[in-house]
Amino acid sequence: MSVHGNDRTNDVSNLELETPETPYLDANELIINMGPQHPATHGVLRVILKLDGEKVLGTECVIGYLHRGVEKIAENRTYTMFNPYVDRMDYVAAVSNGLGYCEAVEKLMNVEAPPRAQYIRVILTELNRMASHQLWLGTHALDIGAMTPLFYTFRDREEILKIFERYCGARLTTHAFRIGGCQYETYAGFERDVKNFLTFVAPKIDEYEELLTTNRIWLERTKNVGVISAADAVALGVTGPVLRASGVQWDLRKAQPYAAYSKFDFEIPTGENGDTYDRYLVRMAEMRQSLRIIEQAVNTIPEGPIMGKVPKVIKPPVGEIYHSIEAPKGELGYFIVSDGSTQPYRLRVRPPSFVNLQALDVMVRGLLVADVIAVIGTLDIVLGEVDR
């Protein structure tokens, strides 16, 4: 299995496939293309499925339909100019992308954002985690056939986007942070808006859960579907909620605290079975934890400057750095090599979606077509990030 580049055609001769146990029944396996134009592949993912009836014998992901060469672009832009580009990778969690990038460059330059900026970053990032999880929940439920949660989550996500819009003028690709801090001070009433949002959204999460958590059909569709063991998950480099649902308590916000996360009290929800239902529960719990973090942050946000001592022209010293953060989808890492000029010599992104996507084959073998959709949904991939 693997994730191949776009040069792959329909040639599936080297798909590693098990030979069926009853070869005489092996009349004709069906090879179908799921995507790149398919309502449930979350963008332009193409999955070549080898089917025996409806049973999945093997899969191959073909990616690259959304490749924009972000990493190469970075080499031709200054550090400041590249900042907005990272928002276009995981476009549903643009704030997290920006945080990871800014912190990586700050680490390379050995500067630190002032405390107030750190708090603003935490609040916005956690809001964005909520938004990302809400979008995931809506589309995941839609894939499994429940239409209504999508509209509920979009209604509530709207409130988050409104806060973003008031803060920095953009809703999706926010470009909220700058290297060294934040460009904008919070607007008057920001804290009130965030607090209002917290009281608004807490019962809404119960509402989603009411629709799904104990829904018999939802349980049947998600329990024991797309199981991945902790060992497999670690071996494949899977991170984020997908890893935690398998029972591994690994969250970079705790493991390698960044921004102001060490100052807040929150838990890392984990699952046990590593199935789709556990991943659902973990993400639902994470939304509530995000609310906790935001609440603490907004109540204790310090006064002070929002921009650290950063030169006008950003020119990091020669060196290299790897910095990763816990994005909504998993570990988002930036590896930057600096040659001392104003542009990175090389920038490499470790996108969580890309790595998590590798687990698809392990998770869906032997399941049915309908489960492939459920598993793609539960992996929570964004193709903008997979292809970059």
Add this chain to the structure above:
Amino acid sequence: MPNFITSYLGSTLTPGSAGSQFWALIYVLIIFTGVSVAVMAMNWLERKALAHFQIRLGPMRVGPHGLLQPIADAIKLALKEDIIPAEADQFVFWIAPLIGLLAAFTVYTVIPFGPSQAVSDMNIGVLFMLGVSSLGVLGIVVAGWASNSHYPLIGALRSSAQMVSYEVAMGLAVISAVLMTSMKSGTGTLSMIGIVQAQQEQHVWFIFQFFPLGLLAFVIFAIAMVAETNRAPFDMAEAESELTAGYHTEYSGLRWSLFMLAEYAAMISVSSIAVALWLGGWMRPFPNLLHAPAWDLIFSLFPGLTFVGLAAIAFIGTVRMPAYSFFKIQRIGLAVFAALLGFLALLLLVIAVAGRSADASVAARFNQGIGYVYWFVFKVAVFMYLFIWYRATWPRYRFDQLMKIGWKVMLPISLGVLVLTAIVGVIVS
């Protein structure tokens, strides 16, 4: 001509049974247009109700509150290019939607809108209905096969598997209702009209007969009919998120709309079966308990009052419409629509009052007929709303889980219900 009409109105037989081919033809035409209009209305209602479940507005642009949307859609679909894929089996591809449509509409010949308000009173009505309505699946299977494409093929396979697992439980549930008809008279009947009349004689809707046996059979039928019509949560034959569009992926334009027409017509027809078999068909609530003339009058006012309600909703919509000049035409349109509904309401109320006497005058017969059709359609409408509600609430079952429920849960229960119904029936009578 008036004589001709009154002679018909005096008849207590369906035109098919009375041998009146002219009236049978008229009935067929009325039902065909009626069902087509109902499908369009259902299309609009589904989009509107679903939208309101999902905190959206739904169609709002074409006509006031999107009332003309189904017509606009129909025109759009009819004008689209007629595409038959090069690799498809041309003839089969062409005929598949027609099979589905024919099956969906043929069922209406035996649906009893009233004791004489049906095309025909076939003595094997139930059998005919089950047989013909399951033919609809043939259209789906054939469409999936003829498309010569992967997704439609999987959709067709799913559909056939679905049919096999649900027809059996459905049939057994129906048989238990048929068994109940033999309770008082001693001889059961397969005629749809006969079944409703049996409920009238026994003074009980079959859903409450031998509680909870009737209820169980009804529930099984109600689940099976959702599966039969490929609706959520059993819509895996056309599961949008899995198979793009399932069996009709390769269809577009008019042919696609024929599939949709067939699907909605089938929804209405299976709901009609459920209503006729378990919910007292055309009977108004408590026809035996509350049978004083005053009650008759009150219940015969219901059709008129329903239209008064609809007119009121339309009128409120007119008043609440924004006052921009942009909405002027829509406003006038909605006002006219409200006036039309109000006129209908008035007409129905006048008929109800004029025909309140129990004699055999034209107005009385007319009044009775309207009452029958109204209560039947009202009960069917409840089912149609349920179909929308299911779709808004539930995720989709997986294909193997559906089979599991069909074979391992519903079949044993329906068998048990059948056996128990027979035993209880013998003991009671």
